[in-house]
Amino acid sequence: MTFQIEYWHWVVFGMLLMMAEIVVPSFTIFWFGLGAMVLAALLAVLPDLSLSIQMVAWALVSCAFALAWFKFLRPRMVDRTKAGVAREAVMGETGQVILAPQSPRRGQVRFSTPVLGADEWEFICDEEVETGDRVMIVDISGNTLIVKKRA
Template sequence: MFDSLVYWHWVVFGFVMLILEMLAPGAILMWFGIGAIIVGGLLFMFPEMSWELQVLIFAVFSITSVFAWKHWRKGKPEDDTESGTLNQRGRALIGRQVPLVEGIKNGVGRVQIDDTFWRVEGNDLEVGTLIRVTDAEGATLKVEPAINQ
């Protein structure tokens, strides 16, 4: 079965892997696809290459490139999903300064940021006081009076 492998088998397999990579996250299948395309190119140039050597080249290139990619991407900040504010709208608002729409009484009030009204907690303040968002817990923002009132 493997004795009948020709270069275009590897190339087609490589492109199938690249297409599957577009459907699955993680940048893993891409390296197997590139490895298969490289083996196809080598087989085109050296058609007498045995199937064992083809599989060996494919495995070595694919596995080392996956580990090299993971090592190279390890320290990149955009891969740190813990530090982002995706799906944490309140955390994305930390540092914003806005006026109170509803004064803070008994530690609770409201502000409008963009098109959303937010519940705020902090020291009692009057309507219109400029506040700064310091923290967020769920849909509640922790606020303090802004310094430059």
């Protein structure tokens, strides 16, 4: 009696590897699980593949997924929001006034790079500012920035 690996064996193996990613949060095991799923699809189409070809194909596909993740996809997912950064790190950031303050409402300022997770913020300024003026963060008060006009 010979044991023949079926496509569903690869499906189960792939799912187990993907679930193992929950315990080992390195986001590398996931790609080997995804490689097993691709191999399951390949084996469903070509059921006569030998075990050695299956193993080589799984290793190549898994390594290709992992390489694509670390080389191309992950670098694009860099967090540029500065969310979770200490308030001192955002002091001095400059933005452009998109809505000048008029009593009783506050003004709105937009930043080219998100500051503490948002592109636009309400602000308070001691000086007179107009729409289009550049302002710089000098302090944070709750959900409002305290800014000064940039010379």
